[in-house]
Amino acid sequence: MHLKDPICAVATPPGKGAIGVVRLSGKGALEIGARVFRGKDPRGMKGGRFTLGHLVDPRTGEAIDQALLLVFRAPRSYTGEDLLEFHLHGSPAVLRRAVEALLAAGARMAGPGEFTLRAYLNGKMDLAQAEAVLALIEAEGELARRQALRGLEGALSRRIEALQGKLLDLLAHVQALLDYPEEGVEPHEAATVIREALGEVEGLLAQARASALAQRGARLALIGAPNAGKSSLLNALLGYERALVSPIPGTTRDYLEAPLELFGIPLVAVDTAGVRETEDPIERAGVERALRIAEEADLVLYLADSSAPRPTPPPLPPRTIYVATKADLPPLWEDPRYLRVSSLTGEGLLALKARIREALLGEGGEGGVFLSDRQKEALLRAKERLEEALTLPEDLMGLALEEAVQALNALLGRDVTEEVVDRVFRNFCVGK
Numbered sequence: 563m564h565l566k567d568p569i570c571a572v573a574t575p576p577g578k579g580a581i582g583v584v585r586l587s588g589k590g591a592l593e594i595g596a597r598v599f600r601g602k603d604p605r606g607m608k609g610g611r612f613t614l615g616h617l618v619d620p621r622t623g624e625a626i627d628q629a630l631l632l633v634f635r636a637p638r639s640y641t642g643e644d645l646l647e648f649h650l651h652g653s654p655a656v657l658r659r660a661v662e663a664l665l666a667a668g669a670r671m672a673g674p675g676e677f678t679l680r681a682y683l684n685g686k687m688d689l690a691q692a693e694a695v696l697a698l699i700e701a702e703g704e705l706a707r708r709q710a711l712r713g714l715e716g717a718l719s720r721r722i723e724a725l726q727g728k729l730l731d732l733l734a735h736v737q738a739l740l741d742y743p744e745e746g747v748e749p750h751e752a753a754t755v756i757r758e759a760l761g762e763v764e765g766l767l768a769q770a771r772a773s774a775l776a777q778r779g780a781r782l783a784l785i786g787a788p789n790a791g792k793s794s795l796l797n798a799l800l801g802y803e804r805a806l807v808s809p810i811p812g813t814t815r816d817y818l819e820a821p822l823e824l825f826g827i828p829l830v831a832v833d834t835a836g837v838r839e840t841e842d843p844i845e846r847a848g849v850e851r852a853l854r855i856a857e858e859a860d861l862v863l864y865l866a867d868s869s870a871p872r873p874t875p876p877p878l879p880p881r882t883i884y885v886a887t888k889a890d891l892p893p894l895w896e897d898p899r900y901l902r903v904s905s906l907t908g909e910g911l912l913a914l915k916a917r918i919r920e921a922l923l924g925e926g927g928e929g930g931v932f933l934s935d936r937q938k939e940a941l942l943r944a945k946e947r948l949e950e951a952l953t954l955p956e957d958l959m960g961l962a963l964e965e966a967v968q969a970l971n972a973l974l975g976r977d978v979t980e981e982v983v984d985r986v987f988r989n990f991c992v993g994k
């Protein structure tokens with residue numbers, strides 16, 4: 563059901579701020595606006611204009627606040643409907659009264675994401691773009707922000723549409739074959755198109771992994787023997803003295819977490835107690851924790867002091883980068899599998915950061931676009947159907963191709979059930 567009734571909500575975050583914005587959208591928004599605004603009549607204003615006046619209580623005429631009123635006229639607005647924005651002082655007391663005034667004048671409270679839902683239903687954006695709006699709001703790191711902006715501006719949608727175009731051409735070809743078998747199609751041609759499509763889908767799936775990582779961030783554990791230089795490397799990565807450093811082995815007793823952004827990826831670096839055999843029960847508890855943290859981390863940096871006798875590493879997960887520390891001192895051992903780093907001089911630090919980035923994102927992290935879990939599932943369905951089509955003779959692959967196109971349609975939010983749409987917008991905040 564697509565309602566067009568006027569909805570309103572505060573668009574800015576709760577709390578105090580320089581400005582607070584209340585949005586009003588739908589059929590009759592201009593009339594409601596006229597009831598709550600003292601100043602220029604919004605019904606006489608062109609779209610894309612603003613004016614300064616007062617927001618008033620429609621029941622009493624009492625001024626609630628000064629207001630800058632922005633008027634957008636259907637279909638040229640965010641939602642595609644008539645839309646008014648009241649820019650008020652960012653005061654909880656003002657915003658509460660402002661919403662009350664709009665409700666009294668005939669609007670109703672918007673549901674979560676209802677403005678963006680209307681933008682989607684009115685064809686202002688597809689479902690993939692709507693999900694990117696949410697991802698942009700949620701973005702904490704630079705990479706997540708960049709990926710979400712690309713998605714919201716339609717980078718993914720265009721790629722999916724191009725892919726569908728190719729598959730629909732092939733489908734037409736294959737269907738023609740059913741009607742005019744004597745015409746014939748080059749058998750290898752279909753396979754080539756499908757393989758190309760599969761390549762594109764797989765490329766997007768790789769981006770989905772990078773996208774999930776950019777959104778959620780990653781935990782990076784530093785582990786190694788006492789005195790290996792873990793706390794020093796943590797400080798060097800952070801660029802400030804977060805952890806205590808000393809020449810006494812066993813300085814770090816408990817683990818320590820510090821947020822850090824590398825190449826736009828939000829990370830939590832975890833410095834841990836040096837791993838060794840020990841009688842001290844407190845130290846032993848610290849060691850056990852360190853090993854568990856390594857096991858649970860997305861990526862482990864295993865540190866070994868290159869200026870001391872070579873230690874035997876504890877059991878380490880496969881996602882481990884091996885680091886030989888104190889590269890500024892004469893080495894007692896060398897191993898090409900270890901990256902030489904000095905926290906003192908900074909030598910090898912850039913190479914280490916590059917390795918961390920590569921381990922987390924793989925090669926193609928940079929040009930990525932945001933992909934939601936829902937979009938990833940649609941891509942997996944398309945991939946299955948394309949793989950199936952590849953095993954079939956041309957005259958029988960039509961159904962599989964059609965289903966692949968349908969999966970891509972679902973990604974864009976075409977021909978999807980209300981339930982699918984609801985599930986997307988449930989995650990939005992009220993006011994978006």
Ligand SMILES: Nc1nc2c(c(=O)[nH]1)N(C=O)[C@@H](CNc1ccc(C(=O)N[C@@H](CCC(=O)O)C(=O)O)cc1)CN2
Nearest residue numbers: 573583585610632634637638639640641642647686695
């Ligand atoms: N004050 C304010 N700032 C905002 C938003 C908003 O809704 N209000 N946005 C909301 O998320 C973002 C901007 N996105 C927007 C996207 C489209 C339209 C819009 O009115 N589009 C019309 C007309 C465009 C035009 O005048 O050229 C259209 O597409 O037809 C407005 C904002 C970020 N900043």
Ligand SMILES: Nc1nc2c(ncn2[C@@H]2O[C@H](COP(=O)(O)OP(=O)(O)OP(=O)(O)O)[C@@H](O)[C@H]2O)c(=O)[nH]1
Nearest residue numbers: 788789790791792793794808812813814836905906
């Ligand atoms: N020359 C040199 N000394 C370093 C370097 N990194 C660390 N050190 C020294 O090595 C000693 C131990 O450093 P920490 O960073 O405390 O080592 P840790 O691995 O955290 O040790 P625990 O907390 O005891 O497990 C300190 O005296 C540091 O100054 C380096 O790159 N070069």
Ligand SMILES: [Mg+2]
Nearest residue numbers: 792793813814
């Ligand atoms: Mg330490």
